[in-house]
Amino acid sequence: MPATDPYTVRLTPEVHVHVQPDGGWCLNNAGFISDGESTLLVDTTATERRTQLLREAVLETGVPLPRTLVNTHHHGDHTYGNAVFVPEATVIGHDACRSEQFAAGHQLHLMWPGTDFGDIRITAPTVTYNDRLTVHVGGIEVRLIHPGVAHTLGDTVVHLPEQGIVFTGDLIFQGGTPFVPMGSLSGSLRALELLRSLDADTVVPGHGPITDPSAYDATESYLRWVTEVAREGHAKGLTPLETAQQADLGEFAGLRESERLVANLHRGYAELNGEPEGAPLDAAAVFMEMAVMNGGVPVACHA
DSSP states (O other): OOTTOOEEEEEETTEEEEEOTTOOTTOOOEEEEEOSSOEEEEOOOSSHHHHHHHHHHHHHTTOOOOSEEEOSSSOHHHHGGGGGTTTTSEEEEEHHHHHHHHHHSSHHHHHOTTSOOOSOOOOOOSEEESSEEEEEETTEEEEEEOOSSSSSTTOOEEEETTTTEEEEEEEEETTBOOOOTTSOHHHHHHHHHHHHHHTOSEEEEEESSOBOTHHHHHHHHHHHHHHHHHHHHHHTTOOHHHHHHHOOOGGGTTSBOTTHHHHHHHHHHHHHTTOOTTOOOOHHHHHHHHHHHTTTOOOOOOO
């Protein structure tokens, strides 16, 4: 089977994860929680076709289609498929997830014009929250927690305290390079402390295979390394691209999407310059420099 074929993992009788290998660009994870009578879906996918596969995966487990859909953040690979489940499902997200989704629009179409995304109607959350919100799926408690500015302005952590499971969204890329240009480097480090405090044994990352809390340490090591590389490059008067080109990836060389380093350095430089966390960067310039880091080839959407 092709490496990008999705598969479903049953974590508990009530909780399933829809994994899209290899977790690279545009191949995110989703999940669903159901008591057999009502279902909550965590995220959709980047294309209409792949979201239809997600829909089929839900039905194949014998549970009803979702009446609630939670977006962990606004990026199109996690939200483009929302319309497949609406109006039957109510979409929930952080306040900034809604506003950022409208601001981004069909951004993935601009970044990857050759990808067949299908019929994508931007469908933002109609129920939003600011700090924390608890949703109940029958007797299952689902806690939605905003970690502050981290991967984006409007991230949501989905925590199932009784099951010991957490859906991190893109706070964690298991096997992939963290990506913080639309959020905060320092904020992402703070978010890891929040994740640790939840004491969940099972960690569902936004991309990559299901893992455990060791992913927090691996992510922290990378982010602290980026922080130091940014500090040294900034002090020398080098641009983020120059700094990235000179950096030795060392223990992080095996992570997917290593070209993200230059994007992360742009965020690090912005914070060193005193800009607010999440202040907008020049997205086009950042992606162009990632292409330079990628040997002159633009990064590809794997969906």
